[in-house]
Amino acid sequence: MTLFIVGGAGYIGSHMVKLAHLAGHKVITLDNLSTGHRDAVLYGAFEYCDIQDANRLNELFKKYTPDAVMHFSAYSLVGESMSDPYKYYNNNTVGTLNLLKAMIDNDCKNFIFSSTAAVFGNPEYIPIDEKHPKNPINPYGKSKLMIEQMLEDFDSAYGLKYVVFRYFNAAGHDESGELTERHDPETHLLPLIMQTVRGEREAISIYGNDYDTKDGTCVRDYIHVNDLSRVHLQGVEYLMSGDVDSKVYNLGNGEGFSVKEIIEKVKEITGKDFKVIEDERRAGDPDTLIASSQRAKDELGFKPEVDRVEDIIKTLV
Numbered sequence: 001m002t003l004f005i006v007g008g009a010g011y012i013g014s015h016m017v018k019l020a021h022l023a024g025h026k027v028i029t030l031d032n033l034s035t036g037h038r039d040a041v042l043y044g045a046f047e048y049c050d051i052q053d054a055n056r057l058n059e060l061f062k063k064y065t066p067d068a069v070m071h072f073s074a075y076s077l078v079g080e081s082m083s084d085p086y087k088y089y090n091n092n093t094v095g096t097l098n099l100l101k102a103m104i105d106n107d108c109k110n111f112i113f114s115s116t117a118a119v120f121g122n123p124e125y126i127p128i129d130e131k132h133p134k135n136p137i138n139p140y141g142k143s144k145l146m147i148e149q150m151l152e153d154f155d156s157a158y159g160l161k162y163v164v165f166r167y168f169n170a171a172g173h174d175e176s177g178e179l180t181e182r183h184d185p186e187t188h189l190l191p192l193i194m195q196t197v198r199g200e201r202e203a204i205s206i207y208g209n210d211y212d213t214k215d216g217t218c219v220r221d222y223i224h225v226n227d228l229s230r231v232h233l234q235g236v237e238y239l240m241s242g243d244v245d246s247k248v249y250n251l252g253n254g255e256g257f258s259v260k261e262i263i264e265k266v267k268e269i270t271g272k273d274f275k276v277i278e279d280e281r282r283a284g285d286p287d288t289l290i291a292s293s294q295r296a297k298d299e300l301g302f303k304p305e306v307d308r309v310e311d312i313i314k315t316l317v
């Protein structure tokens with residue numbers, strides 16, 4: 001298959017590029033390098049492209065005639081989306097609309113979309129399955145939910161087929177050490193803790209200790225980035241298998257760990273102690289996000305390989 005991996009220079013996208021290439025697919029990364037890194041694209045072709053640029057998209061669709069598009073190119077910071085919502089609606093929602101238009105115009109009708117647990121907001125029940133009501137509490141989650149809604153209409157009207165994957169908390173690195181997670185500035189819990197372990201930061205802050213959770217700190221479901229990438233390949237194979245329906249899947253490991261628990265686990269695994277500061281809440285954070293991935297297991301054969309949070313952390317050490 002010829003695959004466009006939009007956002008292939010980013011954290012999850014670069015892992016996807018590697019796995020898709022090793023699985024024998026022809027891989028083309030499209031990225032504007034706004035948050036990604038050119039040197040993270042280790043396999044396949046690279047094409048500079050901003051998804052807002054319709055002419056450039058059309059040129060690339062004509063050049064490669066891809067069988068499917070995997071779309072990882074989005075801003076994804078909950079806190080930033082609260083202070084700069086325009087950036088999120090413009091890139092994530094308008095940019096994706098533009099990408100979908102180019103797909104339809106060029107008769108490419110297979111789409112894999114990276115959505116997020118943030119579409120759910122604060123959970124009404126746990127674990128969160130695909131039927132759970134969607135009430136996002138931050139612009140990031142809203143920007144992604146709008147795309148999910150657009151996709152339903154694009155399927156009905158234009159026959160665009162899609163698999164939406166809603167990630168819970170992507171974490172870990174490729175075991176080879178070739179690929180990493182690099183954000184500037186870094187805001188994610190595990191990379192920040194690892195910086196603290198290495199002495200690159202003085203302390204790790206816990207954002208809020210008065211949430212309605214087991215120890216008052218936010219609870220998240222961490223899933224290894226290569227497990228996410230593997231199931232994307234299963235998703236694209238499903239789409240290419242013929243006359244199939246569009247699908248939506250939640251992806252996590254089904255177990256929640258609080259911020260305090262994650263800090264303790266890193267201390268245990270690394271044998272290093274470090275300073276922890278109890279800080280104010282960060283705006284836009286739901287208290288608990290834990291996935292039910294039963295549907296992906298039943299229908300796609302999703303089978304996480306690095307499913308213990310300790311093993312996810314070990315890939316970072």
Ligand code: UFG
Nearest residue numbers: 076078116117118168169187188189192205206207218259
């Ligand atoms: N946290 C801290 N201290 C830090 C950084 C984070 O206490 O220094 C807390 C956050 O408040 C949150 C938890 O650790 O409660 C996890 O935070 P991350 O920033 O690592 O991840 P998020 O849960 O905010 O978001 C991630 C992705 C989103 C996605 C979401 C879905 O960045 O794109 O998971 O669960 F929507």
